[in-house]
Amino acid sequence: MAENPAYPVGLRLTGRRVVVLGGGQVAQRRLPALIAAGADIHLVSPEATPSVEAMAEAGEITWHRRGYTEGDLATAWYALIATSDTDANTRASAEAEAHRVWCVRSDDADAATAWTPATGSSEGVTVAVLTTEARGRDPRHTAAIRDAVVEGLRDGTLVAPHHRTRTPGVALVGGGPGDPDLITVRGRRLLAEADVVIADRLGPRDLLAELPPHVEVIDAAKIPYGRFMAQEAINDALIEHAQRGKSVVRLKGGDPYVFGRGMEELQALAEAGIPCTVVPGISSSISVPGAAGIPVTHRGVAHEFTVVSGHVAPDDERSLVDWPSLAKLTGTLVVLMGVDKIGRIAETLVANGKSPDTPVALVQEGTTAAQRRVDATLATVAETVVAQDVKPPAVIVIGEVVGVGPRGTV
The missing domain is CATH 3.40.50.720 (NAD(P)-binding Rossmann-like Domain)
Structure with a gap:
């Protein structure tokens, strides 16, 4: 030939x-x-x-x-x-x-x-890689080139600007528990294509440094608002930038629908006639315990796990959690946003039948370089939080699974 x-x-x-x-x-x-x-x-x-x-x-x-x-x-x-x-x-x-x-x-x-050819695809684009001659062909080399290009397109590290008119709108992106590598491929790509990013404090902050200089980054925690108007102000900011024809990413920690108020934002956007895409994220309720060596379920130990918000105490009239019923469950209880309320939570669980010796683990800054794990029991957790100076964000795991695995990252 x-x-x-x-x-x-x-x-x-x-x-x-x-x-x-x-x-x-x-x-x-x-x-x-x-x-x-x-x-x-x-x-x-x-x-x-x-x-x-x-x-x-x-x-x-x-x-x-x-x-x-x-x-x-x-x-x-x-x-x-x-x-x-x-x-x-x-x-x-x-x-x-x-x-x-x-x-x-x-x-x-x-x-x-x-x-x-070695082929791969990303968002309607097919990448095909061929060697230039038959003799000496190296399929592994062409596959490696294919993989590098496709991965770059998917995760946003290889940005190819769209020259066609983009439809303005908002993407609610779950950024995962904190480690920038744990955001989804689609979430990372949408970040790379954004004009405006409105970011939560608990979102993967390291990803913001990778954005091009023209991208406007807005810290949602610093949007001016009255004490009880935080969410409304964020909704207004999303609508305002989208109505200006911008491609907006709302970067949230964890998953948008797991205590992330994502549905409130989607409803506000729908009422304003603004298209919205929801990109699920890895929830800290599962990933953070896993990163600390704790499985939320384990054969012969826990056949279910329950995730609850601890942002209001059990005796607060605003609480929607049935704490007495939770105390009777034999599985794992994962509490988010509960560091400052853990003492009252522990007291309520014990008062309703949970053993005071039930293991508790608090995982602070999970999946990040600052991650640390503090162990206690329901009887000692309140004093341990104070003695060890545990600060939010921290995921609290209550149950026998705390003692199943080895300590440290797995």
Whole structure:
């Protein structure tokens, strides 16, 4: 073959006949993309892997349970030859050449008329990487390049500006428990594309330093408001910037809907006619205990866990938590925003039947470099918080799971 580089092209295979010879691992890897492309796929093979067989049973492909015969490729638009029979591969390749069918050969790239690139996708963009020549091809190298580009597009470290008009709106993004690596891929990408970011104090602050200089960052904790108007002022700020045609990200700690008042913000935006996207985040109620070596459930120890807000005390008339019922549960109790109320919470649980020896762990600044874990019991937790100077934000875990795992980050 000539040493000229391959000419890259995207094949539109919707409804067009594609023939795959061989039902082994190569076919198993390649078939999903051909199915996604809408091709009329005909598999020719006496045997197939269980995954390929499942595709046939689901009607995604047509399986001809036999070996290759002359004429199989006559009406095909594209062929993938991947059998273990070299002679059959050679004959099928010759038939493809005779009928001008683009043909990939898994056993001999030099004899093929087409090569399969390493591909990946992100938000409607397909990245395909090809080596420039058949000889000396290194699939691991092309796959590594593919992965680096796709990951950069997904996490926002490789920013490709959109030149089309973007629809203004707001994204409520859950930033996770604090470690910037624990934000979702979609959340990070939306941050990279934002014009305005309104950030919570508990959001992953390190991500803000990565934003381009033109992005306006607003600290939600510093928006001017009266004592009981905090949420309304934040809602107004979201609406105001979106109505100016900006792409706005509301960066919240944890998950927007786990004590994050995300629904209040979405409702305000809906009333103003502003489109809103909600991006879930990793909740600190699960991730922070995990980072400190505590599973919220464990076989034979806890079959359920309950997450409650501790921002109001059990005897406060505003409390919606049924503390007496919680005291009777045998599983794990996770308390958020409860550092300053933990003494009264512990007293209430004990008064309603919980053992005073029940283990308690307080994990401060979980998943960050400042993370620390302080252990106590329901009987000692109030004095321990004072003695150890435990400060918010901290996640409190109550239950036998506290003693299950090794201390420290896992």
